Amino acid sequence: MRDLGVGFQYLVQGQRWVARHGKQYGFGLIPGLITLVLYIAALVALATWGPDFVTWATPFADDWSSPWPGLFRGLLTVVLFALALALAVITFTAVTLLIGQPFYENLSEKVDRDVSPDGTAPESDLPLWRELWISARDSLRVLARALVWAVLLFALGFVPFIGQTVVPVIGFFVTGFFLTEELTAVALQRRGVQLRDRLALLRSRKTLIWGFGTPLGLAFLVPFVAVFLMPGAVAGATLMARDLLGEETTGEDERDQVPHGHPNPMFRKPEVGA
Structure with a gap:
């Protein structure tokens, strides 16, 4: 359980690092702001035309007696928007x-x-276009895995009691894992x-x-927070990647550091550019 606290420390350290390097923080905000605008536009469009889409997709409910068609389609609209919001949280980091x-x-x-x-x-000795291609390809693979979990947890959400207690907790841990994978990929992909x-x-x-990604996933549920935390999250994920690979780490302030340099016995670090 100690690793939970260590993971959270990396998240805090990343935010401290960008706080000390304001220029890097400013540049790091730009991609998040662009993505946020795109996601808001998509969610607004879904909120505007979602009910029409649900009505079009459920013609069989036209013959139901009132008020069942409205209640049924209203529930589906809420579920559709909730799934879109969950997907936005999961994919925001990748995009x-x-x-x-x-x-x-x-x-x-x-x-x-x-x-x-x-x-x-x-x-990395790869050209930028190659790095972008690998990043996009890997993100789609991770998204596919995340969607499998999302569908499974959505189905389990209808199980009485468990669906309202255990499933949401599992969902946050799953989201935290995939968020961390996307963030650590920046440093790990550069290492081959x-x-x-x-x-x-x-x-x-x-x-x-989980200690790193789960609190971050919870924070990302708050509007606009993801944009401002992303630069520090990338910095913290880089520090954690060094720990995972057993690379020695020093810092400007030793009081901010957690233990580093302990090789992971389950992983052999590849040669850079391999």
């Missing part, structure tokens, strides 16, 4: 990272250089760690990942 790939790559590299004992950072290996690495330290 923001894709839009802001150059911004966050630069931020992550600067974090690595800042905390590395020799002041260096692993660098493939998606399958990233998932195995994160599963080997699930409590650490």
